[in-house]
Amino acid sequence: MEQSFNTRAMIFTIYGDYIRHYGNVIWIGSLIRLLEAFGHNEQSVRAAVSRMSRQGWIQAERIGNKSYYALTERGKARMEEASRRIYKSEAEEWDGKWRILVYTIPEEKRHVRDELRKELTWSGFGLLANSCWITPNPLEKQVHTLIDQYEIATHVSFFTAVHEGMQSSQDLVRQCWDLTEVNDRYAQFVETYSQKYIHDKSRVQRNDLSDEQCFVKCALLVHQYRKFLFVDPSLPHELLPEEWLGDSAATLFNDYYQLLAERATRFFETVFSQAEIPNTVQFSD
Template sequence: MLAFFGNHVLDEGDLCVYSGSIIDVLGRVGVGEQAVRSTLTRMVNRGMLRRQREGRKMYFGLTPQATRVLEDGRTRIWKQGAVNDDWDGSWTLLGFSLPDSWKRQRHDLRSRLTWSGFGALYSGLWIAPGNVDVSAVVSELGLSDHVKIFHAQADQATDIELMIRDTWDLESIAARYVTFDKRWTAHLGAGSGDDPIGTRLRLVSEWLWTIRTDPRLPARHLPPAWPARPAQETFRRVAEQTAAPARRRARELLETSPAR
């Protein structure tokens, strides 16, 4: 759903999309109507989407919170990329201590930290390469009083490559890139197909799933032939191939209304 709104709404200004159009497009990638409707409702309840009624039809648009999430995803996908060749040697450390009863808050914090590139150095101490600004994330979750953030460099006695292997599951991250690259390289060889909007939705969704647990670790401390680079090149080739056709198809398929 986030990939759909990122592809077709984020850059269109204040726009709402008819639920039937959303059901149609997500149905092209195998998502059933009931699943779409329940996801829309859940995202409204979480403050990610807002409803707008036009006669008997219901339209959905982005909230400021969703816009921030999608803009962050766009930066990660299109500007930063998956390969970190310019790491400056710095690290961001975040320590937190939450009451045992705060299970949802702990889950939400860990999920947002993972997306921001953090890994658990210890149970309550997380670390990410580079100077990462997560103050807005912490504030948005209402956890500012329970979190401490530091920026530092590792001492010479610290084995950075060992720390990386202990903190992140490199095999799992690499396997995601290999799987993505094989699947979409095969797609390139088979041609673009006749459903560019569905193809692009699958592409972006799978790429987001692939990179979401990748903290963009410094390339010089990763194993040789790290598979993120070829996977990223494949992603960008398919993205370029589908961009214009998907945009044209979206204009034909999506019923929209200006946000009020």
């Protein structure tokens, strides 16, 4: 059995990589069976989905004696954004502009301010100065979604600008993001998973891995690679340092994923089909 990871985080991974491609809905029994493969028990799965439901990521509906869980619109949007960044082929060409978000959220809404900081970091913004965040990426849609979600339009100013100096764009990047640390993490990922890839490629060729083992390995691979969404701002190539390892890590990830994906999906479908989703299940936000 593979090392067990946080139950809630693994559920996010499985929703993002599998369930969202199958109507976004799953029976809790199937979810419990899938998580058992990682060493999670029924109690931890039920506690995790309950927490995710309270946080607005998923929603439940009960039909007879069975409970079904589906992504909310917020959950769908997060999964789509995460998938776009995880499986992107290459960075888009930079338009040379910076997006700047400045907020003055009052102290009585400190919890909103804290949540906004987390969301901005996840989206790839960097902190230039107190309450001033920047990104070279066209994240206008994400910004407006956050403003609407937290109802902070009166506390936020958002600009698109050209950097006139006095630093270089690379200096600006170094001020806002620690890309050396991110690159070190990519180096560790490449070192660890290149060895795993060679080993598992040989096992696949010998037909020495079951579908369930491929599912676990594939999901854990995505789970580990997904962590870069929280630290890598996905900057355009023009702004990246020399000897950037993000592209090498992405190539390794894609090759490893393709090695396991067919058998992993087959196991998921076997578990998922054990409880057909009734047509009467209807979710609405």
